Amino acid sequence: MVIRETPERFKLEDTTIWSFPERGNWATHSGKYRGNWSPYIPRNIILRYSKKKDWILDQFLGSGTTLIEAKLLGRNAIGVDINSEAVKLSNTNLNFTCQEKSKIFTKQGNANNLSFIKDESIDLICTHPPYADIIRYSKEIPGDISHLKYEDFLQELEQVAKESYRVLINKKCFSDMA
Ligand SMILES: C[S@@+](CC[C@H](N)C(=O)[O-])C[C@H]1O[C@@H](n2cnc3c(N)ncnc32)[C@H](O)[C@@H]1O
Numbered sequence: 001m002v003i004r005e006t007p008e009r010f011k012l013e014d015t016t017i018w019s020f021p022e023r024g025n026w027a028t029h030s031g032k033y034r035g036n037w038s039p040y041i042p043r044n045i046i047l048r049y050s051k052k053k054d055w056i057l058d059q060f061l062g063s064g065t066t067l068i069e070a071k072l073l074g075r076n077a078i079g080v081d082i083n084s085e086a087v088k089l090s091n092t093n094l095n096f097t098c099q100e101k102s103k104i105f106t107k108q109g110n111a112n113n114l115s116f117i118k119d120e121s122i123d124l125i126c127t128h129p130p131y132a133d134i135i136r137y138s139k140e141i142p143g144d145i146s147h148l149k150y151e152d153f154l155q156e157l158e159q160v161a162k163e164s165y166r167v168l169i170n171k172k173c174f175s176d177m178a
Helices: 040-049 065-072 084-093 150-167
Strands: 055-058 076-081 104-108
Touching: 040 065, 055 065, 065 076, 065 104, 076 084, 084 104
Parallel strands: 055 076, 076 104
Antiparallel strands: none
């Protein structure tokens, strides 16, 4: 599929307050997946905190917004979602060719157990967890934390944070980004 690889106007954000007048519809991005994020967000994070060929993880993959940006920007990436329908949709959204070459993997799984990823192998985590008990992402998939009440949700996120810490490369610093 031929796609538009870049936004029409893009300027890297340089403050902590970000505002995007349009949500962004380049490549295969669309706002159709409920509660997905604007592709400007992962684009800014990836460009600011990684370099080409780095490994990026999004363990709450959704419709694949982060991995689409990783692919367009020449980063390798792994995406995980508890819901196989989300993984299927991401695979469809990732089915395009672009100028950059990268390795992109998606997998159905639970963000609290990433045992298939080695310790200290990920350069950057760029992810967007569900909102506790607000938007439910499935009817009854075991492990879907969007169903949990606030306290239980926080407990699960703690486990996700531990897994994130395990897989992230230790002492990675911004000077590595050159
Ligand atoms: C806010 S959405 C991510 C949207 C994504 N950033 C996008 O732009 O499409 C959160 C995702 O987390 C998934 N999810 C919920 N519990 C999970 C878990 N325990 N492990 C992995 N994914 C989970 C949901 O299925 C949902 O797709």
